[in-house]
Amino acid sequence: MEELVLEARGITKRYPGTTALDDVDFDVFKGAVNVLVGENGAGKSTLTKILAGVEEATTGRILRQGKPIRYSSPFEARNHGVGIVFQELNLVPNLSIAENMFMAREIMRNRFMIDHERQESEAAEALRRLQLDLPPSTLVSSLGIGQQQIVELAKALHGDVDILIMDEPTSALSEQEVKVLFEIIVDLKARGTAIVYISHRFEEILEIGDYITVLRDGRLISKARIRDIDIHWIVREMTGEEEKPPVPRRKSLGGALLEVNHLRLPNFSGGYKVNDVSFKLRKGEILGIYGLMGAGRTELLECLVGAQPDATGQIVLEGREIASSRVDQRIIDGFSLIPEDRKQQGIVQTFTIAENMTLASLSRYTGRFSISSAGEGRAVDDMIRELAIKIGSKTHSIFSLSGGNQQKVVVGKNLLTNPRVLLMDEPTRGIDVGAKKDMFDIVRKLTDEGLGIIMVSSELKEMLTIPDRVLVLNKGRLTGEFDRSELSQATLLLASGSK
Amino acid sequence: MARFFALRESGILLGLIGLCLILALARPAFANSYNISIVVRQTSFVGMVALGQTLVLLTGGIDLSVGFIGGLAGILTSLAMTGLSMPPAAAVAAGLGAGAFFGVLNGLMISRVKVNPFITTLASGEIFAGSILVITGGYPVLNLPASFQFLGQGTLAGVPMPAVFFAVCGLLLAYALGNTAFGRNIYAIGGNRAAARLAGIRVERATTVVYLLSGFLAAFGGILFTSRMSSGQPTTGANWVMPCITAAIIGGTSLSGGEGSVLGTVLGALFMGVLANGIVHMDISPYWERIIIGLVVVLAVVIDVLRSRKRSRS
Numbered sequence: 001m002e003e004l005v006l007e008a009r010g011i012t013k014r015y016p017g018t019t020a021l022d023d024v025d026f027d028v029f030k031g032a033v034n035v036l037v038g039e040n041g042a043g044k045s046t047l048t049k050i051l052a053g054v055e056e057a058t059t060g061r062i063l064r065q066g067k068p069i070r071y072s073s074p075f076e077a078r079n080h081g082v083g084i085v086f087q088e089l090n091l092v093p094n095l096s097i098a099e100n101m102f103m104a105r106e107i108m109r110n111r112f113m114i115d116h117e118r119q120e121s122e123a124a125e126a127l128r129r130l131q132l133d134l135p136p137s138t139l140v141s142s143l144g145i146g147q148q149q150i151v152e153l154a155k156a157l158h159g160d161v162d163i164l165i166m167d168e169p170t171s172a173l174s175e176q177e178v179k180v181l182f183e184i185i186v187d188l189k190a191r192g193t194a195i196v197y198i199s200h201r202f203e204e205i206l207e208i209g210d211y212i213t214v215l216r217d218g219r220l221i222s223k224a225r226i227r228d229i230d231i232h233w234i235v236r237e238m239t240g241e242e243e244k245p246p247v248p249r250r251k252s253l254g255g256a257l258l259e260v261n262h263l264r265l266p267n268f269s270g271g272y273k274v275n276d277v278s279f280k281l282r283k284g285e286i287l288g289i290y291g292l293m294g295a296g297r298t299e300l301l302e303c304l305v306g307a308q309p310d311a312t313g314q315i316v317l318e319g320r321e322i323a324s325s326r327v328d329q330r331i332i333d334g335f336s337l338i339p340e341d342r343k344q345q346g347i348v349q350t351f352t353i354a355e356n357m358t359l360a361s362l363s364r365y366t367g368r369f370s371i372s373s374a375g376e377g378r379a380v381d382d383m384i385r386e387l388a389i390k391i392g393s394k395t396h397s398i399f400s401l402s403g404g405n406q407q408k409v410v411v412g413k414n415l416l417t418n419p420r421v422l423l424m425d426e427p428t429r430g431i432d433v434g435a436k437k438d439m440f441d442i443v444r445k446l447t448d449e450g451l452g453i454i455m456v457s458s459e460l461k462e463m464l465t466i467p468d469r470v471l472v473l474n475k476g477r478l479t480g481e482f483d484r485s486e487l488s489q490a491t492l493l494l495a496s497g498s499k
Numbered sequence: 500m501a502r503f504f505a506l507r508e509s510g511i512l513l514g515l516i517g518l519c520l521i522l523a524l525a526r527p528a529f530a531n532s533y534n535i536s537i538v539v540r541q542t543s544f545v546g547m548v549a550l551g552q553t554l555v556l557l558t559g560g561i562d563l564s565v566g567f568i569g570g571l572a573g574i575l576t577s578l579a580m581t582g583l584s585m586p587p588a589a590a591v592a593a594g595l596g597a598g599a600f601f602g603v604l605n606g607l608m609i610s611r612v613k614v615n616p617f618i619t620t621l622a623s624g625e626i627f628a629g630s631i632l633v634i635t636g637g638y639p640v641l642n643l644p645a646s647f648q649f650l651g652q653g654t655l656a657g658v659p660m661p662a663v664f665f666a667v668c669g670l671l672l673a674y675a676l677g678n679t680a681f682g683r684n685i686y687a688i689g690g691n692r693a694a695a696r697l698a699g700i701r702v703e704r705a706t707t708v709v710y711l712l713s714g715f716l717a718a719f720g721g722i723l724f725t726s727r728m729s730s731g732q733p734t735t736g737a738n739w740v741m742p743c744i745t746a747a748i749i750g751g752t753s754l755s756g757g758e759g760s761v762l763g764t765v766l767g768a769l770f771m772g773v774l775a776n777g778i779v780h781m782d783i784s785p786y787w788e789r790i791i792i793g794l795v796v797v798l799a800v801v802i803d804v805l806r807s808r809k810r811s812r813s
Contacts, residue, residue, distance in 0.1 A: 330699075331698075350758050
């Protein structure tokens with residue numbers, strides 16, 4: 001049982017400007033589930049990618065059964081018996097299960113012809129082992145997410161793979177599907193396969209894991225046997241000392257601003273992305289929304305701003321029930337969303353700084369026919385001053401700015417619509433420390449003016465220090481509500497990961 | 500000077516001037532006023548269509564049905580005058596209305612049903628082309644009233660009427676794109692559809708309006724050409740798609756949307772007109788025309804790719 005099949009020794013990975021991994025050791029035991037945990041940015045995915053051959057370590061060695069090996073692509077990693085199932089599914093929906101399993105390593109009849117019969121019989125065998133009772137000629141597009149995950153497993157395991165890396169395999173699965181997956185994992189263990197298991201869900205880890213390795217800030221923090229530890233140990237090791245929020249933000253909040261009742265967003269493959277969520281927001285309040293990936297945080301904000309036409313539920317803003325359903329109407333009602341992905345949804349790449357900033361409020365500067373360039377210019381100048389955006393000229397391309405200043409332009413665009421409720425989805429993603437501080441100074445100032453803010457962030461530190469109150473979502477449901485005084489890293493992590 | 504070269508239109512403007520100079524030097528007949536008025540008139544028909552195509556390309560779409568919309572509108576206008584004995588003004592209005600209606604059908608299919616613009620307009624273009632043949636049986640519609648022929652054949656202060664309409668439509672469109680919220684929204688939709696939607700722009704509605712305008716302008720081009728020919732020809736517009744897209748592209752309109760201008764398209768259309776005219780003047784076999792135009796387009800899109808690559812690096 002104690003046999004080491006893969007050892008990573010002294011792995012360091014440097015990217016320009018940052019060290020993602022600093023002298024990390026990692027052991028993979030045969031026939032066991034080797035769990036890897038850490039916060040966002042702790043280095044889990046970098047280590048995973050190095051083990052899977054997606055990235056190469058800057059320094060450090062990988063030993064296979066005690067012998068040093070080198071590989072620099074997932075293909076070569078497979079030849080050493082290391083397979084990976086990524087968090088995102090990587091299947092081609094318009095091909096069959098068998099065709100997906102053998103993609104890029106098809107079984108050939110001769111130089112030109114694929115041997116479909118052999119592929120399908122081998123695929124059928126693999127599917128039987130994984131208890132997926134489907135013909136291998138089934139199109140992947142007709143499978144549920146859980147079934148697709150099993151096809152990914154079959155694909156990763158095919159051949160002589162005896163080390164399987166699974167990066168958050170359960171994040172998209174239902175409870176029933178997780179059960180099936182765990183049965184498969186137990187079966188794989190029994191056959192001697194070593195599993196590297198990355199997850200944020202502590203109860204799962206305790207249920208299925210054998211060994212645990214904790215990373216924090218790119219460094220190895222601790223290793224243990226799962227049977228010797230509990231959830232509190234994991235949280236403590238992941239986050240360091242349990243710290244209370246610094247200066248408590250205790251200012252008087254205003255009256256009721258927003259009330260959301262029974263908000264639901266159906267998922268087209270069944271179930272709900274946002275499931276019966278109700279909450280209230282007061283004037284001048286910052287409400288944090290915390291949850292794991294896929295918990296429905298972004299969708300919740302999109303429902304409020306009208307970008308999810310299928311959403312149902314009641315929204316009451318300043319005592320008035322919102323009847324509108326389109327984004328343009330919701331903006332007039334007083335909602336405004338700063339999206340998660342600045343490049344994809346926040347900025348128009350072909351526009352100047354000024355054009356980006358006024359995009360959502362053009363009607364304010366438009367007379368009978370045309371946009372008043374004087375009025376538009378004034379609004380832009382005011383906002384640039386107010387948000388202290390560092391620019392050369394407002395007619396320069398938006399790309400002339402740093403990420404932080406681009407984000408401020410997006411904030412300016414939203415503020416120019418005169419929102420009552422500002423929705424911020426990961427407002428500090430991809431911006432530097434100084435710009436983060438600026439961002440939160442702006443947020444605090446806005447709340448002084450009576451604006452309500454709903455903020456999504458995956459950064460625990462931000463969740464502990466910025467909001468007055470935090471709601472925790474788990475698989476679309478509200479699973480916790482904490483006042484600032486009750487907040488700790490452990491409470492947030494537990495509420496977001498428990499069933 | 501550096502600012503001039505930073506403009507998208509500078510390349511096509513220099514190209515146009517250069518081409519005109521070479522032709523004027525090599526063949527003095529090119530530069531006489533009669534020939535220039537021919538070039539300008541010929542350019543205006545497809546130029547009108549290219550204006551609408553530019554709007555569509557700016558939103559990141561494409562309209563392959565414009566030529567047949569133009570042809571069908573020309574036939575319908577002709578038949579309204581000959582078959583229904585409508586006065587020319589009413590017949591022209593009906594033809595323009597029909598073009599706008601066809602455009603709306605394209606727009607609804609693309610924005611509401613979410614069918615890809617290429618497929619939608621490829622298919623609807625076939626329907627319009629077939630309709631022309633069904634309605635006319637392949638024969639031209641003759642005996643159009645003399646007053647109608649003024650539109651395509653007359654002049655205003657020495658300027659051919661089609662060029663007058665082309666200029667008026669171009670100016671109106673350039674103003675709308677540069678100075679109205681509608682114009683800004685079109686650029687935003689082509690630049691980043693998701694960001695435009697979250698900014699509260701009604702993307703579906705704007706898209707439909709853009710295809711409406713494309714259909715309207717295509718019909719305008721078709722009706723002017725019908726007037727020019729003094730008859731409703733079933734072949735009108737059959738080969739307009741390629742030159743109108745070409746005019747927009749060599750004028751600096753990006754095929755991925757969000758970038759381009761009316762001025763660029765007008766210059767691009769003139770360049771194409773001068774090129775076709777020059778081929779005749781230089782006694783080059785007209786069989787070469789399409790090869791030369793094809794090469795110009797390849798050159799233009801390569802320049803576009805290089806330009807956007809440079810931008811994404813910076």
